Amino acid sequence: MTTLRVTVPASTANLGPGFDALGLALGLHDVVEVSVTGGGLDVEVLDAGAGGVADVPTDESHLVVRALRRACAHLGVDVPGLRLRCHNVIPHARGLGSSAAAVVAGIAAGYALGGRERDDAALRLAAEFEGHADNAAASLLGGLVIAWCDGGRFRAERLDPHPELRPVLAVPAERSSTEATRGLLPENVPHVDAAFTAGRAALAVHALTARPDLLLAATEDRLHQGYRAAAYPASAALLRTLRDHGLPAAVSGAGPSVLVLTRDGIIPDTVDVDGFEVSELPVDLAGVRVVTR
Template sequence: MGAAVRVRVPATSANLGPGFDTLGLALGLHDEVELTELDAGPSVVDVHGEGAGRVPRDERHLVLRAACATYELAGVARPPLHLTCHNAIPHSRGLGSSASAAVAGIVAACALLGPGKAPDDAAVLDLAARFDGHADNVAACLYGGLVVTWCEGGSFRGARLATRPEVAPVAFVSEHSSSTEATRGLLPDRVPHADAAFTAARSALLVHALTIAPQLLLAATEDRLHQPYRRPAYPATAGLVDALRGAGVPAVVSGAGPTVLALTTGEDLPDDLPTSGFTTLRLPIDTEGAAVTG
């Protein structure tokens, strides 16, 4: 066996209401992967925790595919690899599990390649965004904190912003899974100009609320661009968002759902929320992002 590396990656919540395909937030729930170069033989995959027994255990595994793509981008012949995953991020629940897997594989491969061979930071973000398809999730996973993402000159880019320390996310993780492709298929090709303008204003206000004025979070998390159209896909999620917002708690669908994210400032939540079928997790904002830990 050759060089080995251990990487930790956070869960993420994308969109945050009005910031559709643009805003992402890293959360304090983590997967860890170990990647080791082998001298010979086929690549090996071991999975513990979330996804064990359900995800591929060969070179189809998402983390391993992302690592292989990184070697290819660097123009370096890839040795066989031994991948071990310790997963805590729920799969297909709107917490960025696929983005975290892609980022973990890319960051681990970069660490094994080392300086001078590994792609630079901009190339890593662009590769991860193209690999996962969601720049908002992968940028939040890479950088930590709050991110704004965009595409410029054909490449994905991202900027990290510091959130106010009193912002305290609460995730209501659904016991059901959801397909991003299925819920995105519910979105119309066109929306009214008034709804687009409303959501653009709220997206800008949300950046201000998260970084400077958390008292504006309830208004800032209103959305007319995607959440209303996705309601039929998960009635319980929509009902919980409605109940939270009706009680004055800023709440949104996390990513494509069905998890609900409340952006509180640490206050107690109402006792009568319709949380049957949800697990409540108070998660700090992860400010470190993807990290090589060993």
């Protein structure tokens, strides 16, 4: 019986102006143990997502299972039966890429079962689940990623973030839905806002890799955060407070978590973070890892 241990990092996407384009892998990991059996499906979910409002399915609709099946079909790998043990740590529906992490875990497991090195198709398979590649690419590759779609083909480039970067996450108890918050975005935005955000996105790449002192300006956005603020007023208020204190903060993904790109891992005591769980998370530089037992 083949058994795999897949360790996959959380991710934070957008990073302010890089809507659907920038992602960063974080040192918070789900671990999935995958065993090939003679038949059937056995899925056990532990920790985050096990029971309650965050309950996830334990049948063929489970994201890890769906992604693993997709990868195996792509590679022509026959898997008669599966046993999964999902040790979930990444909070669900908080803007930390829990869904993308599950998909990447399944894709990586499928490639490992097929004895294949992950290639460009692995990212395509993962990104197709969500329709954008920023979270998936970060969990797959680690570090800082720039993601884009070229003629329906998802692509990404990995960059090394500046070594002084020390992300801090403020995670509220409330949950958010990417689908719901995308529904708040307008079909069209003013040209001046698009141009502003394009410039800041370019600056963000430079700031994240070489000039962290520019991060406050580099994380300004006019494309998505303001339109979605009504979905999580407490997070929007915290974001404004942090930036008023000179801290480069942004909504993490679709929210409601707030990302602070510090260089010392500290949020001043003068910032009221009541209602949020605040923690420093290192950047994950390795991406998804698979060990065969």
